[in-house]
Amino acid sequence: MSDAAQPTAAEVRAAAEAVKTALDRHLAAVERRSGEDDPAVSEAFNQLAAAAEAYDELLYDRYDEVTPFEIPSADEALPPYAGPEPNAISVLIRRDYTVAEPQRLLAQAQRVEAAEYDAVDEDDAAGTVPGALGVLFGEFEPDEIASRHKEFGLEEGDSTLWVTAAEEPPEAGEWLEAPFEHIDPQQVVCRFDVSAVFDDEVSDDEDDIDFVDEDEEEEEEDGDGELEPINAEK
Structure with missing residues (x-):
């Protein structure tokens, strides 16, 4: 980005103030919520997410710095399966390895x-x-x-397993030319991921715990990855 296109310090400051305002509105909406699906809370959440993202971008463009905020993207999340009971399913598996x-x-x-x-x-x-x-x-x-x-001689990376629903089983050989194309997110019944990032999250949580008894043994988490269900039929 050229110097002329960079945001001003005042614009970055204004974006920071917008985040503070959105935080206050979100907290107020949470305190007044009428139920788990209160639309006011959802709206306040979306406004806070947008304000945080805008601030993060301006902060990076102006000062080459980032925030610790991580806003989940609605485009990346799979919607819960809401279709009929499947007559057939397809199981899609991806496993990554390094040739170590x-x-x-x-x-x-x-x-x-x-x-x-x-x-x-x-x-x-x-x-x-x-x-x-x-x-x-x-x-x-x-x-x-x-x-x-x-x-x-292989080293495990991330892996994922998707179970997708179908009305009828496909004809033999029907999808062999392009087996991983045209996956409808609405047809995903459930999904399970394994990744080292889940271990990192567990380690971070453990680092935040203050142990009163220093002699107490600390249990170690298995470092081979955790199975994380993403979406499942209720």
């Missing part, structure tokens, strides 16, 4: 080929990382690879 130890990956693929063909050709598919991945994912179920990923 290529040599271990190659060795495992070569063992599989040796067991299958009684010999390993140096020019065969198992001699390259793409080829080794093809051998291993062709031999083992994805769930087995997920549970044994370290044996295959």
Whole structure:
């Protein structure tokens, strides 16, 4: 952004004041709310979110600084499933891995080929990382690879599982050319995510706790990720 296009200090200050005003309005709406779905609270929330986002943008443009606010985006959130009982479902799974130890990956693929063909050709598919991945994912179920990923030289990243509803099962081969396109968010019955960010959130919460008894043992959270349900049919 050029200097001419930068917001002025007065504009940033005005945006900060707007956040303060929106905070007061939101608190007042919460204190007066008539129920869980009070529209006044929702309106005040949206106004606060908009004010915070505007301030954050101006603050960054003017001073190259950011706020600690994180406003959830309505565009990114999946709506709750509100359709009829499904006659068929599709399960979509994505799992990310890093090839942390290529040599271990190659060795495992070569063992599989040796067991299958009684010999390993140096020019065969198992001699390259793409080829080794093809051998291993062709031999083992994805769930087995997920549970044994370290044996295959892989490091887990994020993963997600979506269950989507359908009126009727598709015809054989109907979607094979583009299996992950045209997913309707309204048809997602439930979704489960696994990510290291959930562990970070747990660690942050633990850091905020003051332990009175210093000799008391502190339990450790498992660092392999947590299963987070996002949307589920009620």
